[in-house]
Amino acid sequence: MKTKRIFLIVLDSFGIGNAPDAKEFGDEGSNTLESISTSKEFHVPSMDALGLLKIDGVQVKGKAENIKGSYGRMTEASRGKDTTIGHWEIGGIVSKKPLPVYPNGFPKDIMDEFERRTGRKAICNLPYSGTEVLKDYGKEQMETGALIVYTSADSVFQIAAHEEVVPLEELYKDCEIAREILKGEHGVGRVIARPFVGKDGAFVRTSNRHDFSLLPPKLTMLDVLMENGLETKGVGKISDIFAKKGISSSVSIKDNRDGMMKTLEIQKEDFTGLCFINLVDFDMKYGHRNDVDGYAKAITEFDTWLDKFLHNMNPDDVLMITADHGCDPGFPGTDHTRECVPLLITGEEIKKGISLGTRDTFADIGASVLDLFELEGDIDGESFIPLVS
Template identity: 45%
Template structure:
C-alpha cells in the first residue's frame, strides 16, 4: 500500500490570486519577486548568501513552469534545464481569507468560505468588552499594545514595559488572530498559556481563527527574542478533513511542525514539533522512514513565513528556500516504490510587498515519487485538489471537496 509525504512551504506563494485585488495584493509574487531581487544583486547578505536565487532541484521538479502558469513569466534562474521531473501546476484558494488555517484546511479538503472575524486596524483594536473580560478572568493588571503590529517590532517596543508592569502584550494583524506576547520568566510560560486559553474562549463569539501565545526572553539591555515555545489555539475544522478520513480508516498519521495546532489537534496522530525548518524536515523524514503502508506524514515549514516573510527579509527568505532546495535529494531518496511526495504552500508572504502581512497568492503544486509520471496538472481551482489527490493515492474515501488529478 502507498504512503504519502505532504510538505507545506508556509507562505511560498507564486503570484497574486485572481481575487488578490480584494485584499490589496494584486501584483504580489513571493517567489518571483525574491528571484528578481536576488538577480538584481539586492538579495545579498554577508555570511548568509549572495548572487541569483539558486533552486536547481525545485526548478527541475517544475517550480519555474508552475510560476509561469500562474503569472505568465518564469522567475530568473527557475527555468528547468531538462524536462520536469514531477507533476507540476498551481492552485487557487477558494476559502475567504489568506491565513494559515484556511490554507491548510483547504489543502486537506475543507474549503471554508465563511468569513473569519478580524479586528480593525485602529487603536484600540480590540472591543472594550473583550479586553475587560480578559483582564478580569486572567487576573491581569492591564494589557499593552491593543493594535495591529509585527510580532518582533511590538516586543521591541513594549518588552521592557511588559517586564516592569506585568501587563502582557496583545496585538493582531490582517489575519484572524489574537496574539499575546509575554516574557517566559517575568510573566511565566504557563501563565501565558493559561491566559491564551481564556482568550480563546473569549474570542469564539468574534469568529477569530487563532489565539497565539508568543513567549519571549531577554532584557532591555540585551534585547528581546522570541522563543520556540509558541503555542496556537485554533478553532477546530468545522467538518472532516483528510486527517479525519485517514484516522477513520486506521491509517498512521504523523503531524510535524505546527500542523497539530492548525487542526486543533484533531486526528493529527503522532505530533512532532521541533524548532526550525531544518529540524522539522529531519523529523518528518525520520518519521517517514518507519511509516507503515497507507500512512501520511503532514509537514509544515513555518520559518519562510515567520522568520522572513513577515519581517520583509529577502536575503533570509532566499537563503531559507535554498536550504530547502538542497535537501530535496534526501527527500527523493526517502521515497519507496508507491510513495508520493507533494510540495505546496498555504498562501503568500511577499517580502518585497508593503506592510508585514500575508499576501493572497496562488501556490505551487509539485508531486513526485518513484512511480509518478511527470507532466502538467495545470491550474487547480481549489487547494482541495491536493487533499483529494492524496486521498486517492492512499486509497481513502473521497473527501468533501476537491478533485484528484489521478
C-alpha cells in the same frame, strides 16, 4: 496505483503570484517567488527538476530539462489568506466566510473578560508587527507584568510576555482562556502564545510559541484517513492548526532545519498513511520581516535537503509540495499576500512532466490524498490523480 506513504510539505507562505482576486485583498502585483528569485542566495535545482519553474504564470527561468515530477498552481477558494484557512482548505474545507479580523483591536467586552479571568492587565490591543510590538511594549510588559495583546491582518489574538515575568505554563493557560472567550462571531482562527526573552532594545521571541486553533468546522482528509485506520503524522504546527483533530501523532520543531531533519527520521519509519509537514520559517522569520535574502537562503537550504529526501523515497511513496498563502518579502507591508501556490507531486508511479494547470482550490490536494489511498470522504476538492497515474 498502490501508495503506502504520502509526504505533504507546506512551505509556509511560498506563494507564486497571480491570484485572480489579489486586488480585492490589496495584494495586486505580489509574488513571493519572483521577489526571492532576485537574490543571489536563490538556488532551487531540486524543485526546478520537479517542475516548479514550469508552472503556468511563473516567469522565473529554470534550467531543468528532464522533469521528475508533475506540477501546477492552485488558487485559494476560501475568503482569507491566513495559515488556518489555507491549511484547512488543503485538508478539504473551503471557507466561504472569512474568519473575523480586528483592524482596530478587540472589543472592550472581550478585553475586560480576558483581564478578569487572567488576573492581568492587557496592553497594546492593536494590529502590530511581532518584532515592533516588543520594541514598543516589551519594557512595559516586564515592568508591570501586563500581557501584550496584539493582532495582525490575519484572524489572530496574540499574547506576548517575557518568559522571566510570565512563566510559560501561565502564558499557555492565558491563551486557553482567550480561546474559550473567542467563540461565535469572535471566533478567531488562532490564539497564539508569543513568549520572548532578552532586555529592552534586544528582545527576541523564543521557539516556545504555541498556537491554539479554532476547531475545523467539518471533517477534513485527516479525519477520513484516521477513520480508515491510516496514520496521520503532523510535523511542526500542523497539530495546532487542526486543533489536534485528525492527527494520530505529532512532532514539534524548533525551526525549518529541525523540521527537515525530523522529517528525514520519519522517512525511515515503516508506516501507512500521511506525514503532513509545515515549515514556518519562510513566513515567520523572512516574509513578515521583508527579508528577501533570508527567504531565498531558506528556500535554497530546503532545496538542498529535498535532494536527499528524494533519493531516500520508497517505491510506494508519494511526495507533494505546496504552500498555504503568500508573504512576499519584496511587497509593501509585512502581512500575508493573496497569491496562487505551487503544486508539485512526484513518486515512482507518478507520471513525469505533466502540467496540472491552474486548480480552482487548494482542496484538490485533500481529495487527491484520499484518492491515492482509494478512499472517499465528504470533503471539498477534486482529485488530480487521474491526470498523473
